Amino acid sequence: MQNKTRLCPYCNEEISPGALMCKHCHAPLMKKPKPKPPFWCGQYMLGVYSGVLFMILVIYIFNKVF
Numbered sequence: 576m577q578n579k580t581r582l583c584p585y586c587n588e589e590i591s592p593g594a595l596m597c598k599h600c601h602a603p604l605m606k607k608p609k610p611k612p613p614f615w616c617g618q619y620m621l622g623v624y625s626g627v628l629f630m631i632l633v634i635y636i637f638n639k640v641f
C-alpha cells in the first residue's frame with residue numbers, strides 16, 4: 576500500500592499529500608511549521624550592546640566629573 580494520501584488531523588478524512596487546505600473541513604494544513612525567525616535574538620544582542628555602551632559612557636562621565 577502506497578502512502579498517496581494522508582489523513583486530515585482535524586476531521587480524519589483522506590486528503591492529498593500536497594494539499595494546503597483540507598477539502599472536507601477546509602482547515603489550513605501546513606506542510607512544515609516554519610522555524611521561528613531569530614530576529615528577537617538580534618534585538619536582544621542589540622539591547623545588550625546598548626546597555627554595555629551606556630554603562631561605559633556612564634563610567635566615563637563619572638570619571639570626568641569626579
Ligand SMILES: [Zn+2]
Nearest residue numbers: 583586597600
Ligand atoms: Zn479535514
